[in-house]
Amino acid sequence: MHLQIFATGGTLDKVYYDALSDYRIGEPMATDILEEGRVDFTFTVASLIKKDSLELTDADRALVRARVEACPHRHIVVTHGTDTMTETAAALAGIAGKVIVFTGAMQPARFRNSDAAFNLGLAVGAVQSLPEGIYIAMSGRIFEADHVRKNREAGRFESTTDAPNQENP
Amino acid sequence: MHLQIFATGGTLDKVYYDALSDYRIGEPMATDILEEGRVDFTFTVASLIKKDSLELTDADRALVRARVEACPHRHIVVTHGTDTMTETAAALAGIAGKVIVFTGAMQPARFRNSDAAFNLGLAVGAVQSLPEGIYIAMSGRIFEADHVRKNREAGRFESTTDAPNQENP
Amino acid sequence: MHLQIFATGGTLDKVYYDALSDYRIGEPMATDILEEGRVDFTFTVASLIKKDSLELTDADRALVRARVEACPHRHIVVTHGTDTMTETAAALAGIAGKVIVFTGAMQPARFRNSDAAFNLGLAVGAVQSLPEGIYIAMSGRIFEADHVRKNREAGRFESTTDAPNQENP
Amino acid sequence: MHLQIFATGGTLDKVYYDALSDYRIGEPMATDILEEGRVDFTFTVASLIKKDSLELTDADRALVRARVEACPHRHIVVTHGTDTMTETAAALAGIAGKVIVFTGAMQPARFRNSDAAFNLGLAVGAVQSLPEGIYIAMSGRIFEADHVRKNREAGRFESTTDAPNQENP
Numbered sequence: 001m002h003l004q005i006f007a008t009g010g011t012l013d014k015v016y017y018d019a020l021s022d023y024r025i026g027e028p029m030a031t032d033i034l035e036e037g038r039v040d041f042t043f044t045v046a047s048l049i050k051k052d053s054l055e056l057t058d059a060d061r062a063l064v065r066a067r068v069e070a071c072p073h074r075h076i077v078v079t080h081g082t083d084t085m086t087e088t089a090a091a092l093a094g095i096a097g098k099v100i101v102f103t104g105a106m107q108p109a110r111f112r113n114s115d116a117a118f119n120l121g122l123a124v125g126a127v128q129s130l131p132e133g134i135y136i137a138m139s140g141r142i143f144e145a146d147h148v149r150k151n152r153e154a155g156r157f158e159s160t161t162d163a164p165n166q167e168n169p
Numbered sequence: 170m171h172l173q174i175f176a177t178g179g180t181l182d183k184v185y186y187d188a189l190s191d192y193r194i195g196e197p198m199a200t201d202i203l204e205e206g207r208v209d210f211t212f213t214v215a216s217l218i219k220k221d222s223l224e225l226t227d228a229d230r231a232l233v234r235a236r237v238e239a240c241p242h243r244h245i246v247v248t249h250g251t252d253t254m255t256e257t258a259a260a261l262a263g264i265a266g267k268v269i270v271f272t273g274a275m276q277p278a279r280f281r282n283s284d285a286a287f288n289l290g291l292a293v294g295a296v297q298s299l300p301e302g303i304y305i306a307m308s309g310r311i312f313e314a315d316h317v318r319k320n321r322e323a324g325r326f327e328s329t330t331d332a333p334n335q336e337n338p
Numbered sequence: 339m340h341l342q343i344f345a346t347g348g349t350l351d352k353v354y355y356d357a358l359s360d361y362r363i364g365e366p367m368a369t370d371i372l373e374e375g376r377v378d379f380t381f382t383v384a385s386l387i388k389k390d391s392l393e394l395t396d397a398d399r400a401l402v403r404a405r406v407e408a409c410p411h412r413h414i415v416v417t418h419g420t421d422t423m424t425e426t427a428a429a430l431a432g433i434a435g436k437v438i439v440f441t442g443a444m445q446p447a448r449f450r451n452s453d454a455a456f457n458l459g460l461a462v463g464a465v466q467s468l469p470e471g472i473y474i475a476m477s478g479r480i481f482e483a484d485h486v487r488k489n490r491e492a493g494r495f496e497s498t499t500d501a502p503n504q505e506n507p
Numbered sequence: 508m509h510l511q512i513f514a515t516g517g518t519l520d521k522v523y524y525d526a527l528s529d530y531r532i533g534e535p536m537a538t539d540i541l542e543e544g545r546v547d548f549t550f551t552v553a554s555l556i557k558k559d560s561l562e563l564t565d566a567d568r569a570l571v572r573a574r575v576e577a578c579p580h581r582h583i584v585v586t587h588g589t590d591t592m593t594e595t596a597a598a599l600a601g602i603a604g605k606v607i608v609f610t611g612a613m614q615p616a617r618f619r620n621s622d623a624a625f626n627l628g629l630a631v632g633a634v635q636s637l638p639e640g641i642y643i644a645m646s647g648r649i650f651e652a653d654h655v656r657k658n659r660e661a662g663r664f665e666s667t668t669d670a671p672n673q674e675n676p
Contacts, residue, residue, distance in 0.1 A: 014354070016445055033287060037291075039308060040326070106207055108449075112450045112619055114205070115205060121290025121293075122293055122294040123290075124294065125311060128311055129311055130298045139210075192530050280615075281450055281617060372625075376613055378648060378664070452543070458628065459626060459628025460629070460631055462628075463631065463632025466648065475632060477546060478541065478544055478547060478631055480635055480636055493545070494545065495547070
């Protein structure tokens, strides 16, 4: 497996610039996390966009789609802000022959306590185990991309198809 | 999905006891890592053994097998020292109806730079994506448990079936 | 020694609120840092203000002065944003009988890589070693509060009295 | 101020070698901590010994003394294991014209939660604030080296001159 990572910004990559007293999107943290995870496969990380996902435009999503379609590799992880992750995933609908997994973080990877490393591991575990398709790896779960939403108040991703009163969750 | 975690010790759970100037196996770190990963599924963590995996006995492995067989849940992750992870996995051979994923760490989870959170994410991504069977999630990869070995010198897990001279790895 | 800490906000205490995709001032991190530092003296932490230091008003500074004057303890550390730390220190001029040390951080204490714990240690080392007065502990150095400025471009504090060409710095 | 650091080993510098399933003394962490602390003074770090402090010999202590005496700088911090820190400090008795501060850690600096950065900050704050002499900076306090002992059971350093029943500690 060769893993292609496309970084599009979001909380996962946020850094703090003291000179501006501001947080911005920094360089992709995926490289650091994969090295710390001591992965034994080849990978490339391409930084496509550095934005909060609420600021992503149709043009940004067209760029992501074009780069994913042009990618010669089967295994793709997209790091993305959580607020519009499902929208960008929807913009990739119909791309065949690839396993595409989106992930991100609720807390910046540079924090001492962050979900970033766990989430990227989750995505890497899923991308090599699943058939072709588009998935979202968040909240410790793997969702099909068209059956998941972010519950902003609860701070988690949840299935849109889970029966609310099911007996055996 | 309800996830059952069985902790058996190993580097992942090592702590440093200053009073003894020594490292020992502490309480399972899986709980902390899953909480930091903000997982949205129920899980239980049972601490079965607290040993370096080189010290595990046949009786220890029989205990792990008995607990896995008796577990009512389909999804099981076993945290384990890396040196004999494949031996304990072999001791579970033939257990049907479950997805069992072993993982561990090369550096203690309590370190600032550790593969522990990434590896547990990897295992959680795999356990819910794969058919029943026994797997090892290390080095960023998911291996079938009977086709993998630890390369101690290189500090990684590698497949025993990868063709050494293959053209397109 | 009993140590009184007054927290006034600043980068040191910044947290990331995913629900708002925003950074705000959180609860004082001084308590966590002192516990992690395993200090063996009694201390109290009072959170006076939660602001970026650029937003502090004259009323805020009057509050800090009033609380410091009313404090029965000799040893006081003020955690503060770095941009106007020297202004608040100047607002305390003339308070006698106390050792008052300001400190803060360039990176939030919640980051994996932060100057926060080191800086608070620096302040605690200084507050118990120096005669009464008002000091700033930043950039690894202890400055008298009326002879220091923040060099925002360089991201450090520097003395206003160091001779620029001195032979033996 | 130019700061000379002499590293002699101890918990502060411990690393975990997975290939040996063992902890050893690694390269001095003081450099990393001072850089993370964004210090604005020049410093040099010399690694003299890499041992648990219980293993230090008279010859080791003679080496530390020789190097401290030969050091042209006034400000010296010695990082040292905690168990025999006071013995090595005693071996430096009578060295004049220098401020010498010992510090160390109860938990390795490479841990996510460690007293190492705080303690080194404490030592750096003390070394530039105190008159010449030999001091120990641990447990958040600055002790004169000949009036302190490690209380191994309690995991802290304590003064040998504090009155045990004093009313106002």
